[in-house]
Amino acid sequence: MIFPTIEFAAFFAVVLTLSWLLMPYPRWWKPTILAASYLFYGYADARFVLLLVASTLFNQAAAVALHRLRDRRILVVAIVGDLGLLGWFKYYGFFALSVDQALHGLGLPAPLPLLQVALPIGISFFTFQAISYVVDVHRGVTAPAPLLDFAVYEAFFPHLVAGPIVRASEFLPQLTTPRDPRRVPLYRAVLLILGGLVKKVVLADLIATRLVDPVFAVPAQHSSAEILVAVYGYAVQIYCDFSAYSDIAIGLALLLGFRFPDNFDRPYVAHSLQEFWRRWHMTLSRWLRDHIYLPLGGSRAGRRRTHLNLMITMVLGGLWHGASWTFVLWGALHGAALALERHLRARQRGPAEHLVTIPLPRQDASVPAATAVGRGVPASLPGYVVVPAREPTREPTRGPAPRSRLRTWIARLAVFHFVCATWVLFRAPDLSTAGQVFARLVTAPGPAPLVTPAVLAAIFTGLATAAVPRSWWVVLRCRLAHLALGPQIVLLTTTSMIIYHVVGAQAVSPFIYFRF
């Protein structure tokens, strides 16, 4: 089931009503919301619900055993099991085919059967959440939750298929007490949902269908101008598409009384790549930091080891997006660029001034944090960064010297163009198509009939969303809140109708991150 559909609207209307009616009775609320989440997940293919249930039971058993026995081997088994499941469904075909093709060149037979393994939607997201839970229990950050609570956490439908990746320590405490029915952030929620619909239905889909899809399908038939604008267009499309899903998910959760962490924070205003990764897919960034980068040693084991850790983290982050060499190269380029950026910054400052800076989310402000500090966990736990409750994670206090406005803009443009260039690898179906895109960027003069005023307007609007001050949203929320009930309903209905009429009767295409 995907969000902007009639089926989901009907589903949500029922679930929202039931949820608030049953909220004072957790014994009823939890099974109901769990059943609703399984229905949501099994709508496309009911068989995968069994997988989700199996993952829940397996990880809960591991968490309970870890808590009782404190045996690190249980953690290893749990993580291997989770990654094995992910590997089988997501990477087996890619691996078997790569081996087959490599051996074919040597004239050897294929050692692995070539199977078509169905990819359960959202498996990357719920597997990462499950790993996060087991690791948190191992580290003592959170105690094992009751099975029903953990099942709700893993399957909660707003974040189930495409995130945000919510930590157990952020979500489980919200299950311990009923949500407050007197103070639901309705206006923040509806603006997130409507804003998400605009970004997805109006901007992302328009840019995709009218420019990006045709250009990336056959770059050889398009001029340099079309390819250049399509590269920028894809940067806007993927941001609008994915951040729209996150916004809608966060908005739906808010309507149900739950808070998720932010997932995007105007990523294209970043003036360093490190900052970009604190603003882009923030919940994945922090997962990679907590579960790969820091356990590898982070930046505590010397310069070369830090660079290697960055490379490993980003390559694995790339591979998480899909079984393809384009994603591997995309991750490797980001890892190399992050390492280079650190190296240059360290040279500018000198070794004495160099501080630990790792790509981590800029802030977790929207989530009621239940952190190590709040639970009395010792700060010396290996690999665990203690985050003060409700305090946003900041850069080290001794950051770079203030830049001039011009240098800031030059840095911002450089980062933006690096990110755009690497998005080509992310979007292209294979390396040869990516190569064609880069080659024709400079070798194909000619007209650009696909670059229409509507497409350009969508691209500029998508970029301009970064320039909207937060205060404007606050003002808008307050104004909406002060309207009477009738005008509120009329305004929201009219806005929804206009959003769908901008694009006409065409079907809403699936969110890009569904496939990850």
Place this chain on the structure above:
Amino acid sequence: MASAMVESQQTPSTVAGDDPTAPAGRVVLVVLAVLGLLAVLRAPAMVHTGEGMHPGLTRTLILGAARPLVQVTGPLRLDAPDRWLDRAFGHAPSATSSPGLASTARQVAPRQLPRTVPPLRVPTAADPLRVLITGDSLTETLGPAIAAAGGMTMRSQTETRYGTGLVRPDFFDWAVQARAQAAQRDLELVIVTMGGNDGQTITLPDGTLLPAGSPQWAAEYQRRVTVVMRIWTGDGTRHLLWLGLPPARPKRLAGYFDQLDAATAAAATTVPGATYLDLHPWLSRAGGYSDYLTTADGHTVLARSRDGVHLTRDGARIAAAPILKAVRALQHRPN
């Protein structure tokens, strides 16, 4: 809780800091009211969406709710804002039923058509062949693969209409679409593939049901293919290459596909300019369905998507070679 909700509905919004909040009762009321109003004001669009779904419980439920709504909202003109917005944004109004293809199909009659269409022009890079690749979701990967294989001597445009076919003109009418495509473009060749969604019952304008797989169903399908073929070929003035369906993994679907292919091949023999290309020899292994296929240079590739119907990009590349060969054949012989 119920009392809390009732009470909260009467409570005005409170503003705490920069995040104004509302009681849960009001939240539920606002959401239900907005969704309810959308259902009423957009009832015809809801019917249209329902008609586009595959047969099943969801479709039955949506149409069961939306059709009675249309009966009420239509006479009351409650769909006027929707139609007004359609006009304001330059879109045609959502149609609840469009029997063009079905009714046209019933009127197909022998015509005085030219016996042959001249061979397709041999294109050059300076003057490439103008090609439209269109149909259902099968064209999503086939279009780019054909275009890439065609190189600089082919200027193609792919127009994919997801979830469509010839059995449900009430949802999407390919006769209307084909006329629009032919009128808007200066085309030399049209490449079509569709049928992936057509394994379902045909309902004739008089309400007669033709169950999928029945001989009457196949005959009606052939008539409809003939209609759209005549439109795309401009009654024998343009070339049309209709690609047969690839073998499907689901056995039931594979059976339907065989019937659809037979009907299409038969229709192509009656329409000047139309050529049918059977892709089975290139897209099957040992005569049957296979996820993995071998390319011309001996590499094994994943050729089929997980649904067992669509082609991956590698599968589409395999298909593109015989398609290009068929196009080149049209350059040397009249049709």
